[in-house]
Amino acid sequence: MSARGGPRDPPAARPATTIVDVYAERPFPGLACVWRRTTSSAAVGRVVPDGCTDIIYSTATGQLHVAGPDTVGHVTSTAPGTLFGVRFGPGVGPSAFGLPAVELRDQRVPLSELWGPSSRLEDALGAASDPCSVLASAALARLRETPPDPAVGAIASFSGNVGDLARTLGLSTRQLHRRSLAAFGYGPKVLHRVLRFDRAVKLAWEGVPFADIAHRTGYADQAHLAREVRELAGVPLGQLIRS
Known part of the structure; x- marks a missing residue:
């Protein structure tokens, strides 16, 4: 049926398109984990609370942002490309950002608003064969400067x-x-x-x-x-x- 409701010839056969959506994480000393997600087309997913804070780098946009601790689940849209992230365990991330976690709660904030200009880090990520390691090194350096609350x-x-x-x-x-x-x-x-x-x-x-x-x-x-x-x-x- 055509868009106007009339009959039409069947469309010519097209090659099947494989949609890729792959998520993988691995342990990293001093962090909850590092992770990557690759999608070949726009994707929608649901993020749910876990007490953690992430720094996320997008190859599609070249931008860095921080995902604060969530209180409820929410639906997110992801552009085609690869996301690289580092995840801080509960209670750990905010000390690296110099900001109380309650101010990051349910927020997505550009990293530059917390760490200042991030062009050098973005350049290093763009040239890296393993962006997760670059992100992790930057995160751990901040944690050494401002360790988490011992409690x-x-x-x-x-x-x-x-x-x-x-x-x-x-x-x-x-x-x-x-x-x-x-x-x-x-x-x-x-x-x-x-x-x-x-x-x-x-x-x-x-x-x-x-x-x-x-x-x-x-x-x-x-x-x-x-x-x-x-x-x-x-x-x-x-x-x-x-x-």
Whole structure:
């Protein structure tokens, strides 16, 4: 059927087009990971909260930006080309940017707004055979200058009462909340939700049954897991891992 509704001859056969969308990550000492994503055509994906902060370099535009810690899932569009990224573990990235994480929360910010002019780094990335290593070196140099809050590990690993955690760290609950916002972008309770959600999603990608995921990650039951995933990702868990 033609655009105007009349009959038309069938179109001539065309060679099949292969659409490439490949994501891969690898460990890198001092960082959560480095990663790359290559797409042969415009792509749409869903980014969900994981407590992390990324620096991302686009070969299509030559631009660098920072992805702050998210509170909810959101849909993103990617132009054809390759993205290279470094991912800081929860609570680590903001110290490299000299800015409290809460000011980066749910934000995408040009790196130059945080580090100043980035033309030298962009030139190095454009000439590099492994842009991830160039990005990682720059990120680690910043972390050596301004290390993360030493309480980051204890806050991220807590799973009990916030008051007990504050006493363990020698802080008031208000001080703990402020330091958690500065390091992670979330208060301790929200941080716990986000990190538990992230563990659950990773298990789902591995094919673990949803009821087992709920038990292993500390949800009251599968219904509780389902509610949390909808609130944090915006879609059901099954749909999330298929997207």
